[in-house]
Amino acid sequence: TGGICSYCNSPCISCQTLNISYCTSCPTYTYLINGQCSSSCTSGYYQNTALWICSSCVSPCSSCSSPTQCLSCLDSSSFLMNFTCVGCSSECLTCSLTISNCTSCNVSGLYPYLYASTCLSTCPSTYYNDNSFVCKACTSPCNTCSGAGVQSCITCLTGYYQLNST
Numbered sequence: 001t002g003g004i005c006s007y008c009n010s011p012c013i014s015c016q017t018l019n020i021s022y023c024t025s026c027p028t029y030t031y032l033i034n035g036q037c038s039s040s041c042t043s044g045y046y047q048n049t050a051l052w053i054c055s056s057c058v059s060p061c062s063s064c065s066s067p068t069q070c071l072s073c074l075d076s077s078s079f080l081m082n083f084t085c086v087g088c089s090s091e092c093l094t095c096s097l098t099i100s101n102c103t104s105c106n107v108s109g110l111y112p113y114l115y116a117s118t119c120l121s122t123c124p125s126t127y128y129n130d131n132s133f134v135c136k137a138c139t140s141p142c143n144t145c146s147g148a149g150v151q152s153c154i155t156c157l158t159g160y161y162q163l164n165s166t
Contacts, residue, residue, distance in 0.1 A: 011030065012037060031047055033054035044063060046066055055067070060078060061073065087099070091118070092119060107133045113129060123135035126145075130148070140157065
């Protein structure tokens with residue numbers, strides 16, 4: 001009993017016995033990825049030149065140049081620093097541009113109030129909490145206030161006085 005001899009489909013050097021289109025090795029200077037030969041690797045893989053295969057990036061990397069060097073991060077709130085994905089500083093719930101530039105705060109933590117891209121334990125005296133844990137400036141002529149609008153003044157700016165102090 002004999003069989004039929006067949007070449008692997010181009011550009012495979014070797015292929016699976018039952019699938020001549022599925023490469024198991026590739027020509028020199030091409031990379032094996034998912035049974036195909038390619039001159040480069042797709043996103044999420046890096047060129048493993050030791051084995052001439054495309055190897056998967058390891059979490060937290062979404063793209064990488066080696067198993068230890070991230071080029072981008074899976075988590076959009078992480079940042080790339082020296083080819084490593086790092087999260088926001090501990091006060092920030094989310095951040096952008098840098099690890100300490102907060103865009104929101106952990107409202108159940110010690111620093112729930114967002115003020116000038118920083119998380120604080122309370123809003124500054126000339127600001128109020130707008131009930132969404134974001135510090136908003138008091139409306140002039142209020143110096144300190146309990147909320148939005150001129151009817152929420154606690155103290156007034158110099159030269160002003162309160163009409164209906166309660």
